[in-house]
Amino acid sequence: MDGIYRALLEAYGPQQWWPTAAEDGPEQRFEICLGAILTQNTAWRGAAAALENLRGAGATTPEAILDLPEPVLGELLRPSGYFNAKARKVRAFCEAVLDAGGIDALLAGDADEVRARLLALWGVGPETADAMTLYAGRKPTFVVDAYAYRLFERLGRPPGKRDYDTYRTYFLGKLGTDVWTLNQWHALIVRHGQQICLRTKPQCDACILEPRCEFTRGTSAQDEA
Ligand code: SF4
Structure with a gap:
């Protein structure tokens, strides 16, 4: 998990989430x-x-x-x-x-x-x-969404069935309770899902996670068949 996080953070930098117009308060x-x-x-x-x-x-x-x-x-x-x-x-x-x-x-x-x-x-x-x-609330929890399901299934690392509580419990157990890190994790997954790991045409050639992704091994094997 740490390697995935570091790679995403390196690729996109810290995300300024949640986007708001109002000042802190x-x-x-x-x-x-x-x-x-x-x-x-x-x-x-x-x-x-x-x-x-x-x-x-x-x-x-x-x-x-x-x-x-x-x-x-x-x-x-x-x-x-x-x-x-x-x-x-x-x-x-x-x-x-x-x-x-x-x-x-x-x-x-x-x-x-x-x-x-x-x-x-x-x-x-x-x-x-x-x-x-x-x-x-700035309290520790993990936000699961369609981008998270897609990314971890493609990486070949789903924590279990595609189920909100299964994912949330797994990631909270792995990631700990640091609010900034949890904030970044979700924001980075969304950024990656919107920019590179697209639903229909993932941009695997440009993906920092490509070396650790099972999806590309599957598509490469199909391409060669
Ligand atoms: S290599 Fe492709 S499928 Fe795997 S995470 Fe990157 S964009 Fe998604």
Whole structure:
């Protein structure tokens, strides 16, 4: 694992995640959580455009978002796809923030506590909860996503079946609890998946992980057959 991490870090450098417009503080933590909801089943570009719309409408706090009629909120979130469902999820999250007494209260406690609290919210699944816990709460957890499944299956190093908890438990056990490292791991996997280890046409010739990848051995053998 260390070798893969070092290679990715060397190739791409430290990643500045999570991308936000707000300065460090509660507003930034709230924005990160909104982004984690808005990027569900969509590329980050769409989520970022929806966040920009919210900023343009002055809706950067739970109170301001809840003041918007739901159809208006839906229109602002349209670039993120599934915008009516996301409007309901965002509203539910804003209500949870206010019920908790603020974003910092919602994110207070150790990683397991925060994650369980977030998972209990409507519209928040494991990937979203882990993204919020790690990037907004700055608590140790591992975010599993399609890029992680693809990369470790291609490398020939899946920790088991393609299952969220299987991957998360394995990687947390291997990687430890350093928040910066966990932050970088997920961000680097995403960067590699978007830039080099593409879904349909992976750029293996340009890949720093090529010497340790089973996928290329499989495709080379097929090419030679
Ligand atoms: S060698 Fe190809 S398949 Fe393997 S990790 Fe790199 S891009 Fe992905």
